[in-house]
Amino acid sequence: MVRIPDDADFNSFREQCVSADGWNSQYSKGGVTVWNQEQEAGRAVQKLKMRIVCKDVPAETLYDVLHDTNYRKKWDANMIETYDIGRLTVNADVGYYSWKCPSPLKNRDFVTLRSWLPLGTDYMIINYSVKHPKYPPRKDFVRAVSLQTGYLIQTNGANGCILYYLTQVDPKGSLPKWVVNKVSQFVAPKAMKKIYKAGLKYQDWKRKHNAGFKPWMYPEQNTLPSVNLADLEIQHAHELENIDESGLSEEKTHISDEEDGLPKDS
Secondary structure (H helix, E strand, O other), X not given: OOXXXXXXXXXXXXXXXXXXXXXXXXXXXXXXXXXXXXXXOOOOOOEEEEEEEEOOOOHHHHHHHHHOHHHHHHHOOOEEEEEEEEEEEOOEEEEEEEEOOOOOOOOEEEEEEEEEEEEOOEEEEEEEXXXXXXXXXXXXXXXXXXXXXXXXXXXXXXXXXXXXXXXXXXXXXXXXXXXXXXXXXXXXXXXXXXXXXXXXXXXXXXXXXXXXXXXXXOHHHOOOXXXXXXXXXXXXXXXXXXXXXXXOOHHXXXXXXXXXXXXXXX
């Protein structure tokens, strides 16, 4: 049954982010650390956790960056499309996100229930995959499954923060080992640095783009249609088609090398 996360869920997520137990360091360089947590034998799904220290970006600013769909189009070079489908409560909604995979892998998309909670000097956003009757899997994407994904932003000093990103996603397919390695050694650290850079530029951008509009902070600004929780179902991975991409060669791939995906003055 689909349910909206409660305080216990947020506290559990925060504990996973800050705990070192059971996590293996995969990468540590340039202020970014990446860990993984192996799952049961025979399962392709692993948990990844990332951490970056962000100087000169307040926690509330990074929280806005991660919520602001219009700004995401400026910095997330891997995103193909994202939009909000509808609201559930003042701090929960349903949304769609599609992203580019390294060629020649097929691109993936998600429909997720997302919930958020500012808690003292911490801010959290978490999601998991659901089925919405009006947004079934598309032929041009592989519908992947977020078992648990989210961000924890913690205040760090007078004007800085620490960002954690934790994700457990079933990509719905057998991926080559080079993809798994590239994610932890290249894609994940680069993504964290992009979020940091986006945070440094956000306040200047926001002043020029509907500065007072923050429906994640001011629910009265939210004009999304309501979604009935009873219309949603949990998206189980076994219900979706698996594809085998394990034989695809790394030599045929290309990963975008844009510095930050951000225009200089828009």
